[in-house]
Amino acid sequence: MDDLNQVLRVRREKLDALRKRGIEPFAHSYVPSHRSSEVITSFEALEDRGRLAEGGEGDRSSIAGRIVSWRDHGKSHFAHVADVDGSIQIYFKKTTIGDERFEELGLLDLGDWIGVEGPTFRTRTGEVTIRAKSYTLLTKSLRPLPFGKVEENAETGEWTEHSGFADPETRYRQRYADLAVHPDLRKVFGTRSKIIGALRSFLDSEGFLEVETPVLQPLYGGASAKPFVTQHEALGLTMYLRIADELYLKRLLVGGLDRVYEISKDFRNEGLSRVHNPEFTMLEWYQAFSDYNDQMALVERMVGHVLDEVLNEREVRYGRDVISFEPPFPRIPLVGSLSDALGADVFDLEEQELREKAKVLGLPELDTAGWGKLIDKLFSALIEPDLVQPTFVIDYPKELSPLAKEHRSDPRLTERFELYIGRVEMFNGFSELNDPLDQRARFEAQAGLREAGDDEAQQIDDDYVRALEYGMPPTGGVGMGVDRFVMMITDQPSIRDVILFPILRPEE
RNA sequence: GCCCCGCUAGCUCAACUGGUAGAGCAACUGACUCUUAAUCAGUAGGUUCGGGGUUCGAGUCCCUGGCGGGGCACCA
Numbered sequence: 053m054d055d056l057n058q059v060l061r062v063r064r065e066k067l068d069a070l071r072k073r074g075i076e077p078f079a080h081s082y083v084p085s086h087r088s089s090e091v092i093t094s095f096e097a098l099e100d101r102g103r104l105a106e107g108g109e110g111d112r113s114s115i116a117g118r119i120v121s122w123r124d125h126g127k128s129h130f131a132h133v134a135d136v137d138g139s140i141q142i143y144f145k146k147t148t149i150g151d152e153r154f155e156e157l158g159l160l161d162l163g164d165w166i167g168v169e170g171p172t173f174r175t176r177t178g179e180v181t182i183r184a185k186s187y188t189l190l191t192k193s194l195r196p197l198p199f200g201k202v203e204e205n206a207e208t209g210e211w212t213e214h215s216g217f218a219d220p221e222t223r224y225r226q227r228y229a230d231l232a233v234h235p236d237l238r239k240v241f242g243t244r245s246k247i248i249g250a251l252r253s254f255l256d257s258e259g260f261l262e263v264e265t266p267v268l269q270p271l272y273g274g275a276s277a278k279p280f281v282t283q284h285e286a287l288g289l290t291m292y293l294r295i296a297d298e299l300y301l302k303r304l305l306v307g308g309l310d311r312v313y314e315i316s317k318d319f320r321n322e323g324l325s326r327v328h329n330p331e332f333t334m335l336e337w338y339q340a341f342s343d344y345n346d347q348m349a350l351v352e353r354m355v356g357h358v359l360d361e362v363l364n365e366r367e368v369r370y371g372r373d374v375i376s377f378e379p380p381f382p383r384i385p386l387v388g389s390l391s392d393a394l395g396a397d398v399f400d401l402e403e404q405e406l407r408e409k410a411k412v413l414g415l416p417e418l419d420t421a422g423w424g425k426l427i428d429k430l431f432s433a434l435i436e437p438d439l440v441q442p443t444f445v446i447d448y449p450k451e452l453s454p455l456a457k458e459h460r461s462d463p464r465l466t467e468r469f470e471l472y473i474g475r476v477e478m479f480n481g482f483s484e485l486n487d488p489l490d491q492r493a494r495f496e497a498q499a500g501l502r503e504a505g506d507d508e509a510q511q512i513d514d515d516y517v518r519a520l521e522y523g524m525p526p527t528g529g530v531g532m533g534v535d536r537f538v539m540m541i542t543d544q545p546s547i548r549d550v551i552l553f554p555i556l557r558p559e560e
Numbered sequence: 561g562c563c564c565c566g567c568u569a570g571c572u573c574a575a576c577u578g579g580u581a582g583a584g585c586a587a588c589u590g591a592c593u594c595u596u597a598a599u600c601a602g603u604a605g606g607u608u609c610g611g612g613g614u615u616c617g618a619g620u621c622c623c624u625g626g627c628g629g630g631g632c633a634c635c636a
Binding site for chain 1 (some may be wrong): 561564567569570571572579585586587588591592593594595596597598599602605606626627628629630631632633634635
């Protein structure tokens with residue numbers, strides 16, 4: 053105990069003092085009658101119905117939560133107790149709860165969990181408050197939470213935080229403390245859950261079947277990315293954490309499951325950024341007898357459904373932008389828009405000419421990039437920064453899309469789209485390649501790139517080709533970056549703000 | 561992996577060209593029976609991220625390591 057600093061030591065001493073008084077500081081259970089928000093709502097309803105005399109008391113109720121503020125006035129105290137989605141003021145008065153119980157309030161701290169029971173009333177300053185008749189300590193907090201003080205602007209209703217908990221490193225490392233002191237953050241994750249629920253309900257109502265496919269795979273595929281590698285000991289087998297669900301889900305189409313989807317964690321062994329976490333949530337779905345045009349329409353309906361369910365409006369503020377989700381979203385051809393920007397048809401430009409264009413724009417390190425990669429880079433630099441409103445970029449070069457079906461009117465292209473929102477790629481879909489001979493040829497082209505040193509090129513998946521030989525119906529499929537979509541809806545600047553425990557280096 | 565920035569009390573931050581490490585909040589003691597960033601008086605609290613160096617003297621300058629943020633690269 054000598055090595056504990058003063059703040060921690062004082063709380064241990066209070067713990068001992070409580071036990072000496074016969075109070076168990078870590079209770080086993082407590083059954084609150086209401087949540088704080090319900091207490092306030094029902095008191096206000098009582099007032100609205102005129103059932104309350106001036107200054108009268110409402111029903112007795114009990115709540116359970118964490119002490120988040122405390123104001124000591126001698127023979128009375130005011131505190132706020134917060135539960136999951138709100139908080140309520142508690143009025144402790146010496147003559148109401150008795151001398152002994154009142155004295156024991158001195159052994160409570162900010163951060164303690166308590167249960168409080170009593171009638172509701174409105175204070176002179178107008179706040180709905182529980183007049184404590186009794187209280188129960190539920191859990192003693194032995195480490196002070198980094199509460200900031202909050203000030204409510206009575207006119208605007210906005211909250212200002214003073215000297216709060218701001219260090220990003222500590223917030224991510226100690227997410228429990230971050231959540232405990234930031235009610236708005238709890239709301240972000242509530243919204244995340246609602247979004248995923250709305251995506252699920254939409255696909256369910258469209259007749260899709262939710263399935264689960266392997267996370268541990270002997271062969272990875274479905275995207276261009278480096279995998280995490282692991283080991284299965286009993287089988288003596290090197291295995292990979294999935295980088296995508298695609299190839300397994302499409303096998304299910306061969307098997308006759310005509311509409312399937314999966315919400316999953318995927319893993320890509322790459323750098324971190326504002327929009328990248330190595331472990332992230334992906335939604336993929338596949339629908340038989342549809343093509344990429346049908347899927348763009350489906351995405352528009354799906355996004356609309358989610359916004360209606362979660363926000364009940366079709367406009368979202370994201371940073372400095374206001375994004376409108378009114379369909380239809382514009383469709384712009386990748387090759388055409390890039391050709392316009394460059395002033396020349398990109399199909400007429402040789403690799404070397406593209407590299408020159410890239411150099412002029414100041415793009416770095418493109419010496420080893422092939423034609424497809426150069427196109428991708430130039431698009432990112434020239435077009436992407438303008439794609440604030442939802443926009444489908446369509447018809448990607450074949451070289452960039454080894455799993456997408458050739459375009460019905462241009463063999464150099466595929467029927468593929470990516471939906472950009474807020475300058476970030478959020479959906480990626482195509483008419484799925486179901487010609488097994490073409491698929492094998494594309495895999496072999498990838499293998500060639502791989503031998504040339506591209507360690508993100510895809511591997512040949514013979515079993516997948518065998519499945520296609522049995523026959524996969526014409527199919528449209530889409531992958532969606534769920535975390536990024538949640539960022540947009542909840543107006544968070546970093547993917548770390550929508551993932552509860554983002555990847556960090558170990559502390560020591 | 562590269563570039564830039566940051567790391568000081570439990571939390572948020574100060575500390576000029578190198579010269580006794582401070583404040584607000586939280587904590588502790590006391591006053592106060594409708595307060596709400598409560599108020600008032602007082603007290604305590606530090607390995608300045610770790611290691612090394614320069615100097616009479618380092619939070620400050622130099623080297624090195626760690627962690628984080630932003631950007632680049634890679635990717636969704």
